[in-house]
Amino acid sequence: MALADDMAASGLRVRDDMTVEVALSVMAGARVEYLFLCDADDQCTGSVTRAELAVHRGSATYTDRIRLRDVVLTLSH
Numbered sequence: 001m002a003l004a005d006d007m008a009a010s011g012l013r014v015r016d017d018m019t020v021e022v023a024l025s026v027m028a029g030a031r032v033e034y035l036f037l038c039d040a041d042d043q044c045t046g047s048v049t050r051a052e053l054a055v056h057r058g059s060a061t062y063t064d065r066i067r068l069r070d071v072v073l074t075l076s077h
Contacts, residue, residue, distance in 0.1 A: 011036045016045055016069035020053050023068055027053075037068055046072045 012030055014023060016037040023035060027050050034049045048068055056062060056071050 011047075013038050013044070014068070015040070016067065016072070018068050019064065020057060020062075020066050020068065020071060021064050023048070024050065024053055024057070035068075037072060039069075045069070048072060 011034065012026070012032050013036045014026060016039055018026075027033070027035060033051075034047050036044055037046045037048060039045050048071060053071065056066070
């Protein structure tokens with residue numbers, strides 16, 4: 001098992017096509033500060049924190065249709 005898969009097994013995993021709004025709701029409901037992201041093949045592709053989503057949500061380009069995979073791409077650049 002790869003390290004990323006091992007880490008994701010111990011955390012809350014969500015699909016990377018989830019919107020930021022839904023992700024923030026999931027985080028609040030689960031009382032967690034981060035989510036592991038999985039692609040359509042259920043492979044862990046990264047993680048995102050509540051703080052990262054809050055910063056992105058406050059940007060001028062934010063819309064409620066932004067997907068987590070888009071946020072992760074923005075954060076990595």
